[in-house]
Amino acid sequence: MRAVTTVDGELAWQEHPDPVPGRGEVLVRVAAAGINAADLLQRRGRYPAPPGAPVDIPGLEFAGAVVAGGPATGRFAPGDRVMAVTGGGGQAELAVVPEEWLLPVPDGVTFESAGGFPEAFSTAQDALFSQARLGAGERVLVTGAAGGVGTAAVQLARAAGAHVIASVRDPDRHQAVAALGADEVIVPEAVGDHGPYDVSLELVGAPSLNEALAHLATGARVVVIGVGAGARLELNLLALMGSRATIGGSTLRSRSSDEKAAVARLVEEFALTLLADGRVTVPVAATLPMAEATAAYERFAAGGKLGKIVLTAG
Amino acid sequence: MRAVTTVDGELAWQEHPDPVPGRGEVLVRVAAAGINAADLLQRRGRYPAPPGAPVDIPGLEFAGAVVAGGPATGRFAPGDRVMAVTGGGGQAELAVVPEEWLLPVPDGVTFESAGGFPEAFSTAQDALFSQARLGAGERVLVTGAAGGVGTAAVQLARAAGAHVIASVRDPDRHQAVAALGADEVIVPEAVGDHGPYDVSLELVGAPSLNEALAHLATGARVVVIGVGAGARLELNLLALMGSRATIGGSTLRSRSSDEKAAVARLVEEFALTLLADGRVTVPVAATLPMAEATAAYERFAAGGKLGKIVLTAG
Numbered sequence: 301m302r303a304v305t306t307v308d309g310e311l312a313w314q315e316h317p318d319p320v321p322g323r324g325e326v327l328v329r330v331a332a333a334g335i336n337a338a339d340l341l342q343r344r345g346r347y348p349a350p351p352g353a354p355v356d357i358p359g360l361e362f363a364g365a366v367v368a369g370g371p372a373t374g375r376f377a378p379g380d381r382v383m384a385v386t387g388g389g390g391q392a393e394l395a396v397v398p399e400e401w402l403l404p405v406p407d408g409v410t411f412e413s414a415g416g417f418p419e420a421f422s423t424a425q426d427a428l429f430s431q432a433r434l435g436a437g438e439r440v441l442v443t444g445a446a447g448g449v450g451t452a453a454v455q456l457a458r459a460a461g462a463h464v465i466a467s468v469r470d471p472d473r474h475q476a477v478a479a480l481g482a483d484e485v486i487v488p489e490a491v492g493d494h495g496p497y498d499v500s501l502e503l504v505g506a507p508s509l510n511e512a513l514a515h516l517a518t519g520a521r522v523v524v525i526g527v528g529a530g531a532r533l534e535l536n537l538l539a540l541m542g543s544r545a546t547i548g549g550s551t552l553r554s555r556s557s558d559e560k561a562a563v564a565r566l567v568e569e570f571a572l573t574l575l576a577d578g579r580v581t582v583p584v585a586a587t588l589p590m591a592e593a594t595a596a597y598e599r600f601a602a603g604g605k606l607g608k609i610v611l612t613a614g
Numbered sequence: 615m616r617a618v619t620t621v622d623g624e625l626a627w628q629e630h631p632d633p634v635p636g637r638g639e640v641l642v643r644v645a646a647a648g649i650n651a652a653d654l655l656q657r658r659g660r661y662p663a664p665p666g667a668p669v670d671i672p673g674l675e676f677a678g679a680v681v682a683g684g685p686a687t688g689r690f691a692p693g694d695r696v697m698a699v700t701g702g703g704g705q706a707e708l709a710v711v712p713e714e715w716l717l718p719v720p721d722g723v724t725f726e727s728a729g730g731f732p733e734a735f736s737t738a739q740d741a742l743f744s745q746a747r748l749g750a751g752e753r754v755l756v757t758g759a760a761g762g763v764g765t766a767a768v769q770l771a772r773a774a775g776a777h778v779i780a781s782v783r784d785p786d787r788h789q790a791v792a793a794l795g796a797d798e799v800i801v802p803e804a805v806g807d808h809g810p811y812d813v814s815l816e817l818v819g820a821p822s823l824n825e826a827l828a829h830l831a832t833g834a835r836v837v838v839i840g841v842g843a844g845a846r847l848e849l850n851l852l853a854l855m856g857s858r859a860t861i862g863g864s865t866l867r868s869r870s871s872d873e874k875a876a877v878a879r880l881v882e883e884f885a886l887t888l889l890a891d892g893r894v895t896v897p898v899a900a901t902l903p904m905a906e907a908t909a910a911y912e913r914f915a916a917g918g919k920l921g922k923i924v925l926t927a928g
Contacts (some may be wrong), residue, residue, distance in 0.1 A: 431858070506851060521860075524851045535847040537820060537838045541863030544745070546835075549855030 303357045303392030304593040313591040319396040321370035332415025333362040333390040335609045349388035359390025363414030373399040381405035385418040400561035406576035413582040416608030421571040424452035432499045432521040436461030444503035446473040448608045455580040505529030516545045524549040583607025617671045617706030618907040627905040633710040635684035646729025647676040647704040649923045663702035673704025677728030687713045695719035699732040714875035720890035727896040730922030735885040738766035746813045746835040750775030758817035760787040762922045769894040819843030830859045838863040897921025
């Protein structure tokens with residue numbers, strides 16, 4: 301098979317041996333694979349792949365058709381349309397993952413959309429509900445809301461009955477984010493005027509978080525998922541005591557195989573049902589062939605886009 | 615009545631009008647009242663009393679005998695032995711509080727012990743269980759474990775089946791803290807050798823917390839209650855993301871009357887039952903008359919004590 305391959309910080313489209321599914325694993329012919337911030341970090345050597353994932357093939361999510369299952373599999377049959385979050389190796393013609401991590405791709409959802417669904421929606425659902433315990437009627441701030449995780453979070457929070465305040469730097473993206481269901485779309489400088497926030501999903505980093513911290517409701521839960529703009533926060537513990545807020549962080553990638561399977565089951569129950577019903581969509585800003593991964597990564601890094609950049613195979 | 619009174623940063627023992635219980639309130643003849651860190655802050659003008667509390671009479675907890683109830687009271691009768699956390703005014707011969715905040719003093723528990731019970735045990739129980747959701751079998755770090763909240767937390771955590779690691783600066787206090795039920799008693803410099811911690815109760819401040827943060831278990835909950843050693847923390851958000859830990863803070867004093875009543879009911883169910891059964895005790899380092907409040911506050915501020923400093927009236 302061919303795969304996007306990191307070679308000394310550059311990306312190439314190279315031949316690799318076909319992966320072979322082991323016990324409990326399924327081999328998938330990849331049709332589409334979203335790009336995530338972690339791919340860019342990994343390319344620069346700053347976020348090595350976890351054990352079991354290919355060290356030189358990026359890609360934390362993919363969608364495609366089942367080729368074959370290894371021993372002790374059986375939920376999915378050859379030809380079934382599936383998608384998954386994976387520890388790495390998604391940006392390739394073939395990928396292998398534990399069957400428990402797979403989600404079915406609903407009828408009527410294209411592979412391009414499906415390739416950009418698993419990582420963003422799993423991250424957003426886990427952060428908003430499993431980590432921050434967002435409840436119906438609560439006020440949630442989503443920063444960086446025009447990106448992949450941001451657009452997923454806006455839609456999921458709204459579907460769960462929360463009041464969604466979306467912070468988006470580029471005013472040209474405000475209308476599109478409002479159309480996804482955000483009750484209020486604001487520029488980052490206005491975060492202080494739209495609180496208090498019961499939940500804050502931080503997708504930008506320390507400077508953005510610092511602004512939100514001053515406008516939390518009593519008992520607020522902050523979950524940090526993205527720190528592209530900075531990871532060092534000067535925290536005033538007295539303010540935290542006064543608001544009885546909590547600050548937490550989360551990643552999916554470092555979790556055990558069983559934990560990832562558990563996330564997949566929760567996503568299958570909520571976000572996937574919404575996708576099947578057309579109540580959430582995957583905004584795809586651009587689709588490029590895997591052979592043009594370098595250009596696609598540049599497009600991702602440039603920002604100012606709505607939703608995902610998705611690579612396609614074949 | 616006479617009361618400990620803050621006058622330009624000094625403490626006096628002065629006459630005040632007797633307080634009168636309003637609707638839902640009870641008048642108590644105070645027998646004993648513990649000193650807390652907030653009293654010292656308030657004396658220095660840095661922690662003003664909340665609305666409804668006397669502005670110039672410190673005291674966040676007391677024990678005594680009911681004198682009379684106002685309209686819409688009735689759980690307690692004149693002469694009943696009671697104790698409570700209060701917003702202020704506890705260090706006086708008479709105090710008024712909502713009846714819902716009161717706890718009965720169990721038979722066999724002295725007023726000196728009872729006067730040092732409510733604030734420490736309510737704070738510790740709320741922080742460990744309502745905030746940090748400490749579970750049986752989990753490893754909990756309690757820093758500053760020889761103080762009032764610390765000794766309460768060690769005992770409550772142990773009674774709930776947790777594995778308690780108590781950090782105590784003064785080695786002369788280690789044996790006494792172990793006798794309260796700590797599984798391990800360590801000096802602060804050894805925090806790194808005894809992790810990972812599922813829960814960390816921070817009673818010292820930012821430098822101490824910084825040490826604990828590097829040794830958290832996945833999904834750990836940190837609750838900050840005391841920041842005497844510093845309130846500004848330089849937080850690495852990537853570390854928080856990797857461990858999926860949360861950092862929260864809490865105070866009782868800023869809560870609504872209903873919230874304080876809710877805490878009292880939880881304490882009545884758990885910590886008070888343990889006190890009545892003799893399974894937890896209130897270590898009292900020293901007892902002094904309220905007229906000697908200045909000396910008592912100095913003793914409190916000096917540190918190096920085990921448990922509470924309690925003022926007595928009459």
